[in-house]
Amino acid sequence: MHKNKLNNSLNLKLDHVSNALKKSVKNIDSYTHVRGESLYVDDVIVRQGTFHAVVFDSPKAHGIIKSIDYSKAEALEGVERIFTCKDIPGKNEIGGIIHDEPLFAENEVHFWGMPIALIVAKTEFIARKARELIQIEIEELPVITTAKEAKVKGSFINAPRSFSLGDTEKAFSSCEYIFEGETFSNGQEHLYIEAQGAYSEPLENGNIKITSSTQGPTSVQKTIANVLGIAMHKIEVDVTRLGGGFGGKEDQATPWAVMAALATYYLNKSVKLILNRHDDLRMTGKRHPYESTYKIGLSKDLKILAYQVEFLQNSGAAADLSPAIAERTLFHATNSYYVPNVLSKVLSCKTNLPPNTAFRGFGGPQGMFVIESAIAKAASKIGVSARQIQETNLLNENDTFSYGQIAKKVEAKNTWNSAKDIFDIDALEDEIEYFNKNNATFKKGLALMPITFGISFTNTSMNHARALVHIYLDGSIGISTAAVEMGQGVNTKIMQIAAQVFSVSLDKIKIETTNTTRVANTSPSAASSTADLNGKSTLMACNSLLERLKKVASENLNVLEENIKLKDEFVYINDEKSNLSWTELISKAMFNRVALTENAHYATPEIHFDKTKEKGHPFAYHVYGTAIFTTTVDCIRGTYEFDSVKIVHDYGKSMSEGIDLGQVEGALVQGIGWMTMEEIAYNSNGKLLSNALSTYKVPDVFSVPKSIEVIPVETDGNDMAILKSKAVGEPPLMYGIGAYFAIQNAIKAFNPNYKVKFHAPMTPEKVLMSLYSE
Numbered sequence: 128m129h130k131n132k133l134n135n136s137l138n139l140k141l142d143h144v145s146n147a148l149k150k151s152v153k154n155i156d157s158y159t160h161v162r163g164e165s166l167y168v169d170d171v172i173v174r175q176g177t178f179h180a181v182v183f184d185s186p187k188a189h190g191i192i193k194s195i196d197y198s199k200a201e202a203l204e205g206v207e208r209i210f211t212c213k214d215i216p217g218k219n220e221i222g223g224i225i226h227d228e229p230l231f232a233e234n235e236v237h238f239w240g241m242p243i244a245l246i247v248a249k250t251e252f253i254a255r256k257a258r259e260l261i262q263i264e265i266e267e268l269p270v271i272t273t274a275k276e277a278k279v280k281g282s283f284i285n286a287p288r289s290f291s292l293g294d295t296e297k298a299f300s301s302c303e304y305i306f307e308g309e310t311f312s313n314g315q316e317h318l319y320i321e322a323q324g325a326y327s328e329p330l331e332n333g334n335i336k337i338t339s340s341t342q343g344p345t346s347v348q349k350t351i352a353n354v355l356g357i358a359m360h361k362i363e364v365d366v367t368r369l370g371g372g373f374g375g376k377e378d379q380a381t382p383w384a385v386m387a388a389l390a391t392y393y394l395n396k397s398v399k400l401i402l403n404r405h406d407d408l409r410m411t412g413k414r415h416p417y418e419s420t421y422k423i424g425l426s427k428d429l430k431i432l433a434y435q436v437e438f439l440q441n442s443g444a445a446a447d448l449s450p451a452i453a454e455r456t457l458f459h460a461t462n463s464y465y466v467p468n469v470l471s472k473v474l475s476c477k478t479n480l481p482p483n484t485a486f487r488g489f490g491g492p493q494g495m496f497v498i499e500s501a502i503a504k505a506a507s508k509i510g511v512s513a514r515q516i517q518e519t520n521l522l523n524e525n526d527t528f529s530y531g532q533i534a535k536k537v538e539a540k541n542t543w544n545s546a547k548d549i550f551d552i553d554a555l556e557d558e559i560e561y562f563n564k565n566n567a568t569f570k571k572g573l574a575l576m577p578i579t580f581g582i583s584f585t586n587t588s589m590n591h592a593r594a595l596v597h598i599y600l601d602g603s604i605g606i607s608t609a610a611v612e613m614g615q616g617v618n619t620k621i622m623q624i625a626a627q628v629f630s631v632s633l634d635k636i637k638i639e640t641t642n643t644t645r646v647a648n649t650s651p652s653a654a655s656s657t658a659d660l661n662g663k664s665t666l667m668a669c670n671s672l673l674e675r676l677k678k679v680a681s682e683n684l685n686v687l688e689e690n691i692k693l694k695d696e697f698v699y700i701n702d703e704k705s706n707l708s709w710t711e712l713i714s715k716a717m718f719n720r721v722a723l724t725e726n727a728h729y730a731t732p733e734i735h736f737d738k739t740k741e742k743g744h745p746f747a748y749h750v751y752g753t754a755i756f757t758t759t760v761d762c763i764r765g766t767y768e769f770d771s772v773k774i775v776h777d778y779g780k781s782m783s784e785g786i787d788l789g790q791v792e793g794a795l796v797q798g799i800g801w802m803t804m805e806e807i808a809y810n811s812n813g814k815l816l817s818n819a820l821s822t823y824k825v826p827d828v829f830s831v832p833k834s835i836e837v838i839p840v841e842t843d844g845n846d847m848a849i850l851k852s853k854a855v856g857e858p859p860l861m862y863g864i865g866a867y868f869a870i871q872n873a874i875k876a877f878n879p880n881y882k883v884k885f886h887a888p889m890t891p892e893k894v895l896m897s898l899y900s901e
């Protein structure tokens with residue numbers, strides 16, 4: 128009964144195989160998600176006697192710790208032990224790129240929410256109560272909260288980076304128009320539904336197993352080994368799935384896992400540490416706020432001849448992934464445009480905020496917002512529409528990016544022109560003009576937003592993955608990879624790949640948890656590359672097994688291997704069904720002692736980058752697209768709605784249309800939230816004010832666009848993408864930037880004196896003030 132229902136709900140029946148494999152396959156997690164049966168860290172059935180932990184964190188953003196009195200907390204009934212930096216047997220260091228971040232503060236605190244100690248108790252309730260009993264004295268030091276202040280004070284994470292193409296100085300001298308300006312884009316809270324957390328269990332011989340809600344199981348393993356001063360093989364990290372990551376668990380899932388492991392190391396007991404929402408919001412970093420200045424030069428016919436930009440990244444109190452994020456800002460500084468002369472520079476500014484971190488787009492969106500602002504400003508000064516400048520400068524085949532990569536298989540103009548045609552841009556503009564003429568208190572605005580996003584970790588050495596595929600003797604299949612399922616549907620895609628190679632139904636395949644003992648030394652699930660990297664290695668492993676199985680079939684049926692095909696769980700000879708079924712074929716292979724396990728390694732070919740020259744070919748390919756936004760602003764209230772977002776998106780040849788559409792819609796709305804309503808606020812003492820969902824507004828069902836249409840662009844696809852199905856996780860977030868400019872255009876229709884400030888997010892408060900600004 129139960130089994131039948133499951134199969135129906137997942138569309139797994141054999142006669143649906145080809146359909147399921149290609150286009151309309153459902154996320155394999157949908158059934159357990161809807162029934163509340165999916166397992167997250169907090170659902171792990173804990174061992175008897177498990178302890179619960181709570182983090183004691185700094186109540187000041189910067190200062191010297193004068194004294195801490197744990198005695199009352201330690202005396203509380205049910206408190207087992209409190210761990211501090213003094214208890215660390217290895218290194219008190221969790222920084223991935225730069226070693227500048229302690230697990231627990233030593234003498235100084237650098238941000239409000241910085242972990243100082245771990246309270247371990249019989250229950251979480253007791254641990255929280257104990258936390259209130261800790262007394263700390265801090266001698267306060269000056270607090271820096273903005274990137275600009277940090278720059279003035281010379282407070283940086285590392286040396287600046289700079290990309291250059293052509294000769295900007297010379298180019299500016301021949302420009303008809305030159306404009307300069309400043310922009311600000313704020314941070315963004317990840318707001319994964321599942322907060323950060325880990326569960327740690329002692330195994331024999333001092334080995335430890337961690338269940339972690341992490342995008343990067345290997346980072347967790349490596350960091351625990353470092354902090355405990357033990358070998359990596361003693362640590363096993365297991366990930367079932369995440370309730371969202373969005374980059375917030377690429378690096379910042381690690382400290383909680385390390386703390387739980389530290390307690391297990393000493394107590395030889397299992398320990399559970401799950402942050403509540405308040406603790407998570409306060410202690411973790413977010414998308415980086417950026418303050419930027421630019422200078423843009425155009426010719427008389429609106430060609431952008433030169434672009435100079437300086438990005439100030441608010442990195443927070445430690446490096447975390449900031450240097451890599453800063454680098455990606457430079458990679459995307461010119462978005463979808465060809466600019467022959469570029470000089471871009473980024474400074475990672477050290478402030479007293481929680482270390483800011485990866486967030487969907489990874490610095491790309493911050494870079495793209497600046498050039499879109501520069502274009503909007505130039506357009507309004509020259510008296511043309513931004514659309515004209517955008518269109519005039521779109522990338523062409525063989526154009527050079529500022530970092531030296533030559534653009535190939537460019538879909539910038541294709542998506543742009545398709546969007547204009549399919550959605551009849553002229554009619555849309557006429558409608559808006561007519562509406563604005565006939566409405567005094569409501570105004571509509573329109574904006575186009577082209578996107579170009581590079582696919583690969585910008586750090587070339589991270590672009591690899593492995594897959595371990597077992598065919599069990601009953602013909603069922605188990606697959607392990609480095610891919611972490613976080614709602615993006617990667618497990619479904621990997622299943623589809625194996626199902627396609629072997630031509631078996633999806634219910635023959637199981638995707639195992641992500642576990643460091645089965646697939647080791649992995650890159651995090653990030654950079655939109657998880658399905659490409661892990662999918663390609665799965666494809667390789669499955670293809671090797673297929674070759675073996677064909678040989679077995681050929682020997683058994685006495686036909687040439689090349690005439691053999693697997694189809695719908697049978698062996699076919701020259702397209703004719705034989706009597707040999709998939710299951711029998713596997714039995715025969717077993718009987719002939721053929722290996723039914725394969726491990727394959729994939730490393731993205733062709734990519735390279737030379738940091739000494741800041742030139743190379745860092746991306747396997749680019750993803751393109753164009754969005755058209757229309758918005759209606761209520762000019763009495765300052766509120767706005769998005770009437771429609773119309774997108775032509777470059778999926779390549781999507782292997783899972785439903786999943787990919789879900790990624791586009793989700794990223795779009797997340798991008799709109801970043802640009803229009805999500806307002807992170809710290810006070811000048813570095814205290815997070817937007818520290819709850821009552822003070823931090825994220826898009827909800829009422830604020831999503833009234834209509835979202837996404838049309839795939841017609842293209843040949845790209846062989847570097849898994850089954851020609853392009854990476855889809857991050858690129859569509861940047862469509863959200865269009866929301867900002869659509870609102871600006873509506874405000875201009877109401878208030879001709881309005882001068883755009885290029886200060887995001889464009890909250891209703893800011894809209895209201897802009898409507899009536901002089």
Ligand code: LUZ
Pocket residue numbers: 374377448451455485487488489583584585586653654655857
């Ligand atoms: N993470 C990372 C990323 O470590 N390197 C990257 O290039 C990247 N890009 C996007 C998102 N996460």
Ligand code: MOS
Pocket residue numbers: 342373374375377485486487488489652653654655857
């Ligand atoms: Mo990343 S922003 O974890 O893909």
